[in-house]
Amino acid sequence: MGGKGAKKTGGSVKAPGGKKVAADKAQKPQNIQDLARIAGVSAATVSRALAGTGNISAATREKIRSLAREYDFRPSNTARNLRMGRTGTIGVIVPLGHEKTQHFSDPFFMRLLALIADRIAERGYDLLLSKVVPHDPEWLSRQVDSGRVDGMIIIGQSNQSDVINSVARYYDPLVVWGAALAEQIYCSVGSDNRLGGRMATEHLLSLGCRKLAFFGDPSVPEIEQRLEGFRDALRDKGKGAVGTNLPVHFVPEQALEDISGFLDMADKVDGIFATSDTIAMTALQALLDRRRAVPKDVKVIGFDDLEIARRTVPALSSIRQDLEAGADALVELLFRKIAGESVDSVMLKPQIVARGSTTCD
Amino acid sequence: MGGKGAKKTGGSVKAPGGKKVAADKAQKPQNIQDLARIAGVSAATVSRALAGTGNISAATREKIRSLAREYDFRPSNTARNLRMGRTGTIGVIVPLGHEKTQHFSDPFFMRLLALIADRIAERGYDLLLSKVVPHDPEWLSRQVDSGRVDGMIIIGQSNQSDVINSVARYYDPLVVWGAALAEQIYCSVGSDNRLGGRMATEHLLSLGCRKLAFFGDPSVPEIEQRLEGFRDALRDKGKGAVGTNLPVHFVPEQALEDISGFLDMADKVDGIFATSDTIAMTALQALLDRRRAVPKDVKVIGFDDLEIARRTVPALSSIRQDLEAGADALVELLFRKIAGESVDSVMLKPQIVARGSTTCD
DNA sequence: AAGGGTAGCGCAATCGATTGCAAAGTCGAA
DNA sequence: TTCGACTTTGCAATCGATTGCGCTACCCTT
Numbered sequence: 001m002g003g004k005g006a007k008k009t010g011g012s013v014k015a016p017g018g019k020k021v022a023a024d025k026a027q028k029p030q031n032i033q034d035l036a037r038i039a040g041v042s043a044a045t046v047s048r049a050l051a052g053t054g055n056i057s058a059a060t061r062e063k064i065r066s067l068a069r070e071y072d073f074r075p076s077n078t079a080r081n082l083r084m085g086r087t088g089t090i091g092v093i094v095p096l097g098h099e100k101t102q103h104f105s106d107p108f109f110m111r112l113l114a115l116i117a118d119r120i121a122e123r124g125y126d127l128l129l130s131k132v133v134p135h136d137p138e139w140l141s142r143q144v145d146s147g148r149v150d151g152m153i154i155i156g157q158s159n160q161s162d163v164i165n166s167v168a169r170y171y172d173p174l175v176v177w178g179a180a181l182a183e184q185i186y187c188s189v190g191s192d193n194r195l196g197g198r199m200a201t202e203h204l205l206s207l208g209c210r211k212l213a214f215f216g217d218p219s220v221p222e223i224e225q226r227l228e229g230f231r232d233a234l235r236d237k238g239k240g241a242v243g244t245n246l247p248v249h250f251v252p253e254q255a256l257e258d259i260s261g262f263l264d265m266a267d268k269v270d271g272i273f274a275t276s277d278t279i280a281m282t283a284l285q286a287l288l289d290r291r292r293a294v295p296k297d298v299k300v301i302g303f304d305d306l307e308i309a310r311r312t313v314p315a316l317s318s319i320r321q322d323l324e325a326g327a328d329a330l331v332e333l334l335f336r337k338i339a340g341e342s343v344d345s346v347m348l349k350p351q352i353v354a355r356g357s358t359t360c361d
Numbered sequence: 362m363g364g365k366g367a368k369k370t371g372g373s374v375k376a377p378g379g380k381k382v383a384a385d386k387a388q389k390p391q392n393i394q395d396l397a398r399i400a401g402v403s404a405a406t407v408s409r410a411l412a413g414t415g416n417i418s419a420a421t422r423e424k425i426r427s428l429a430r431e432y433d434f435r436p437s438n439t440a441r442n443l444r445m446g447r448t449g450t451i452g453v454i455v456p457l458g459h460e461k462t463q464h465f466s467d468p469f470f471m472r473l474l475a476l477i478a479d480r481i482a483e484r485g486y487d488l489l490l491s492k493v494v495p496h497d498p499e500w501l502s503r504q505v506d507s508g509r510v511d512g513m514i515i516i517g518q519s520n521q522s523d524v525i526n527s528v529a530r531y532y533d534p535l536v537v538w539g540a541a542l543a544e545q546i547y548c549s550v551g552s553d554n555r556l557g558g559r560m561a562t563e564h565l566l567s568l569g570c571r572k573l574a575f576f577g578d579p580s581v582p583e584i585e586q587r588l589e590g591f592r593d594a595l596r597d598k599g600k601g602a603v604g605t606n607l608p609v610h611f612v613p614e615q616a617l618e619d620i621s622g623f624l625d626m627a628d629k630v631d632g633i634f635a636t637s638d639t640i641a642m643t644a645l646q647a648l649l650d651r652r653r654a655v656p657k658d659v660k661v662i663g664f665d666d667l668e669i670a671r672r673t674v675p676a677l678s679s680i681r682q683d684l685e686a687g688a689d690a691l692v693e694l695l696f697r698k699i700a701g702e703s704v705d706s707v708m709l710k711p712q713i714v715a716r717g718s719t720t721c722d
Numbered sequence: 723a724a725g726g727g728t729a730g731c732g733c734a735a736t737c738g739a740t741t742g743c744a745a746a747g748t749c750g751a752a
Numbered sequence: 753t754t755c756g757a758c759t760t761t762g763c764a765a766t767c768g769a770t771t772g773c774g775c776t777a778c779c780c781t782t
Contacts (some may be wrong), residue, residue, distance in 0.1 A: 031738050042762045047740055054741080057760060077509060078443045079738035082767050087439055089487050110471030117490040126450050126487045126509075129478040148438060148487075253671070281672050288674045308669065310614070311642050313649045392768055403732045408770055415771080416730060440768035443737050725781090732775085740766085747760075752753100 029073050038071075039064050050075060077124070090120050090334065091149035094131040095139070095158045107306045108276065112155060112177065115327030123335065125150070134160055140167045144174075151334045153177070157188075159219060173337045175330050179221035180345050187337065189329045189346045193222050196319040196350035197229020200273045200301045203317070203352055205237050207359070209271025209299055212243040215259065215283060216275030217250070223275045226303065230273060248279055255279055259286045270298055277302040277309045280316050284357065299358040314356030322348050389432050396434055400425050411436060438485070451481050451695065452510035455492040456500070456519045468667045469637065473516060473538065476688030484696065486511070495521055501528045505535075512695045514538070518549075520580060534698045536691050540582035541706050548698065550690045550707045554583050557680040557711035558590020561634045561662045564678070564713055566598050568720070570632025570660055573604040576620065576644060577636030578611070584636045587664065591634060609640055616640055620647045631659055638663040638670045641677050645718065660719040666712075675717030683709050 029035040032050075036043045041060065048054040049064035067073075081088040094109060113129075120127050128149055132139045140163050144152065151173030157164055161181055168174055168186035176188040204212055212234065218224040227245060234243045244266075248258045259279075263269070263286055274280035280302030284294060292298050294314055302309055305320035329346040336343050390396040393411075397404045402421065409415040410425035428434075442449040455470060474490075481488050489510055493500045501524050505513065512534035518525055522542055529535050529547035537549040565573055573595065579585040588606060595604045605627075609619045620640075624630070624647055635641035641663030645655060653659050655675060663670055666681035690707040697704050 032740095033738080043739075044741075044763080045761060047738095048761090051740080055759060055761090060760080072506065074507060076443075076738050078439060078448055079767090080740075082437075082439045082443050082769095083738080083740045085767065107468050107471065110468065110474075113471075114490075114492065118492070121489065121491055126489050128482065128487050129475075129490075130482055131475065131479070145433065147435060256672075278672070281669075285672055285674045285676075308642075311617075311639070311646055313646045313674065315646075393770095394768080404769075405733080405771075406731060408768095409731090412770080416728095418730060421730080437768050440737090441770075443739095444768080444770045446737065723782100727780085728778090730775105730777085733773090735772090736770085738767105742765090743763090745760105745762075748758080750755105750757095752755085 028071050032075055035064070035067060035071070035073055039067050047075070086150050087148060088124070089126040089128050089149045091128045091130065091143060091152040092116060092120075092155065093129075093140075093143060093152060094155045095160050096131060096133050107278075107308060108304050109155060111306065112323050112327060115323055116153060116330060119327055119331035123331070134158070134163065137163050137166075140164060144171045151175075151338050153330055153334060157181075157184075157221060159221075161221065173334060175334045175337065177326065177330060179225050180347055181221055187333055187343055187345050189326055189333065189348070190222065191321045191326075191348045191350045193225035193350075194229040194232070196303065196321075197226035197273070198233045199229070199350065199352050200226075200303070200319050201230045201233035201243075202237055203301060203354065203358060204271035204273060204299055205233060205241060207271075207295075207299055210241040211266075211268045212241060212271040212273065213262070213266065213269050214243060214245045214273050214275070215248045215279050216245075217247040218245065219247070226273075226275050248274075248282075250276075255282045256286060259283055260289070263287065263290055263292070272298060272300045274300065274302050277304045277306050277316060277318055280318070280357070281308065281312055284312055284314075284316070295356065295358050295360055301358055305353050309353075309355070312357070317355045317358040318353050320351045320353050322351070390434050393436055396425070396428060396432070399432075400428050408436070447511050448509055449485070450487040450489050450510045452489045452491065452504060452513040453477060453481075453516065454490075454501075454504060454513060455516045456521050457492055457494050468639075468669060469665050470516060472667065473684050473688060476685055477514060477691060480688055480692035484692070495519070495524065498524050498527075501525060505532045512536075512699050514691055514695060518542075518545075518582060520582075522582065534695060536695045536698065538687065538691060540586050541708055542582055548694055548704055548706050550687055550694065550709070551583065552682045552687075552709045552711045554586035554711075555590040555593070557664065557682075558587035558634070559594045560590070560711065560713050561587075561664065561680050562591045562594035562604075563598055564662060564715065564719060565632035565634060565660055566594065566602060568632075568656075568660055571602040572627075572629045573602060573632040573634065574623070574627065574630050575604060575606045575634050575636070576609045576640050577606075578608040579606065580608070587634075587636050609635075609643075616643045617647060620644055621650070624648065624651055624653070633659060633661045635661065635663050638665045638667050638677060638679055641679070641718070642669065642673055645673055645675075645677070656717065656719050656721055662719055666714050670714075670716070673718070678716045678719040679714050681712045681714050683712070 029038060032043045032046045036046045039046065045056065045060060046064055048056045049061045050068060077088055092113065117127055144167055154164065154176045157176050157178045161184060164176060165185055174186055176186055178188055178190050179193055180188050180190060201212065214227055214230045216223040216226065218227045230243060234241060246258060246262045248255045259282055272283050274283050280300055283300055287294055287298055294300055302316050302318040305318040309316040309318045325348055333343045390399060393404045393407045397407045400407065406417065406421060407425055409417045410422045411429060438449055453474065478488055505528055515525065515537045518537050518539040522545060525537060526546055535547055537547055539549055539551050540554055541549050541551060562573065575588055575591045577584040577587065579588045591604060595602060607619060607623045609616050620643055633644050635644050641661055644661055648655055648659055655661055663677050663679040666679035670677040670679045686709055694704045
């Protein structure tokens with residue numbers, strides 16, 4: 001291996017006239033060929049060494065790898081993707097059922113998205129982020145058929161479960177954050193919403209609340225499941241307690257109106273289960289406007305347990321979703337699907353976090 | 362558009378029979394060659410027709426384009442990127458000065474990020490999202506040298522202005538959201554923080570506040586500028602008013618401690634200017650804990666004017682940053698730089714939004 | 723009718739990594 | 753020393769779009 005062994009070319013694969021670089025050391029290798037020349041092997045060997053595929057002697061592999069390290073060389077992703085017939089991109093898509101931008105800037109999405117982004121980047125993939133307002137049933141197939149991604153993560157099925165189902169029938173690499181529905185054929189990751197709903201409700205009941213309100217729009221699947229949990233708890237542990245449901249909008253202004261109107265007539269309410277921390281915040285606001293003390297007169301519990309739950313006055317009790325585990329699962333399952341495996345949906349255990357909005361400390 | 366003018370295929374724009382296949386041979390063209398065969402031209406011509414480059418007759422161009430539309434064909438991004446020597450990806454990177462994850466899930470970043478993502482997607486580029494904790498001065502050059510992106514947007518220079526400067530010296534396609542600093546050689550987009558600081562402070566002064574506190578850590582450049590505005594206003598319009606600065610942490614728990622400690626000893630404070638809405642929220646919390654009425658005893662104003670400002674109790678006055686214009690500018694400038702143009706930094710005008718935390722309604 | 727000009731299009735090389743196949747090299751056993 | 757049986761490595765095709773260069777018509781002059 002010592003003599004360089006230039007056969008025919010006389011060492012002149014490129015720029016023989018010796019311009020460009022005087023010494024044969026050259027600058028940083030720009031591609032796998034350059035590195036091959038430096039190492040005195042062929043491009044194929046470099047490829048195998050770096051990828052760790054095929055049969056290659058440990059000696060050459062390490063030699064090439066250390067050269068790559070020395071020159072801080074990384075093979076082109078684009079070329080690899082072209083050759084391997086993939087795009088190197090994962091689509092992350094947020095369908096906004098009815099509402100517009102507010103929804104997207106909800107801290108909940110940000111947190112989940114940030115976690116997902118990290119996991120995807122760790123695997124060397126890019127992220128194509130899009131939020132779509134599903135005007136027509138084609139919104140998802142358009143994204144899928146664009147051929148710009150190797151797989152898709154959908155954050156929240158909203159009311160689009162049918163559309164997702166119909167695409168999942170022919171497009172496999174697809175995972176969804178959200179509720180696990182009976183009729184779904186796609187793979188989903190989400191909290192056990194029903195259990196979470198039950199936990200929150202039992203918490204309120206155990207603190208003596210007897211007139212409960214559920215704040216949330218059950219036309220969204222996750223929320224419907226939480227409502228079921230709410231009803232379960234009332235039925236099993238309610239003994240005389242009553243509950244009602246107020247379908248609160250996601251848009252904050254609208255939500256405040258909805259809630260204010262409700263509270264003005266429902267002055268006996270002593271426990272509120274809001275299906276998101278942001279709705280719970282709005283409820284706190286409306287209650288304080290009406291001089292109803294929290295938690296003395298009314299106890300409030302939210303859902304998600306985001307940062308903001310710790311910063312309201314009083315601090316908000318909430319049902320915590322394990323978003324880290326959720327992001328892990330979403331990305332892990334998606335890559336398994338891309339690899340052709342078949343995988344099962346994942347359901348995460350929620351956890352209750354009691355703070356000042358339900359317990360006097 | 363009436364006659365359709367189907368020449369050889371005898372088909373129509375879509376699904377002629379019941380099948381959509383059958384009639385025309387071949388399924389969807391998978392690449393430019395397939396489409397060329399269908400159109401009876403060479404791949405080169407298809408490329409030129411679709412890209413709108415080179416000399417091509419209007420007739421063939423339209424013919425090919427309509428074929429592409431008919432088959433819903435889109436040329437491979439990967440191959441184009443390889444050939445054109447680019448990656449088709451924009452890096453968006455959030456340096457976290459000292460703090461960790463909390464920072465990233467701040468609603469402020471989410472909102473800006475979402476807007477940026479849209480603008481990038483509109484141009485057919487992908488987004489590579491990374492948050493980095495700058496342990497060493499190499500964090501940025503590593504990202505840049507990885508060669509995975511055509512340009513970078515940095516959200517917030519944090520205390521890393523030097524590092525960014527040193528990279529900007531050799532890497533041009535780089536724009537930064539944040540303060541405009543005297544010594545910076547890179548291109549930035551941000552609000553006029555000094556003016557914003559002045560506006561907030563004058564607002565408090567005009568409402569009769571005389572003992573002002575500035576909550577924010579001035580080691581972050583944006584915040585230092587707001588602090589300057591605070592001092593400007595005190596000097597020009599203060600007549601007897603005094604001000605002080607409490608360097609509040611970004612991490613919420615820590616922030617609450619900082620603020621609580623301060624409020625316990627500074628019981629004469631009657632006006633607080635917090636440099637973010639999240640800090641302002643924490644201040645509200647601490648004040649209410651201490652039975653200091655807002656806005657009666659103490660007036661509070663925040664910065665950013667995010668969603669949450671409307672949902673605190675009382676609703677938060679704030680200095681609004683025009684993030685939509687900011688995202689537009691960031692992306693526009695970046696692509697201009699990628700195209701080789703030289704561009705100037707952009708400074709946005711902030712705007713004051715008065716709500717219940719400063720004005721009794 | 724011949725020659726210059728030009729618009730329109732195709733040929734083939736190219737971007738950089740991967741991989742099936744074959745050639746070269748290594749080692750031990752007969 | 754020779755002959756498999758492997759193990760390593762190189763050759764060359766390939767992924768799909770782009771583009772410099774050159775060829776072919778066709779139009780207009782003269």
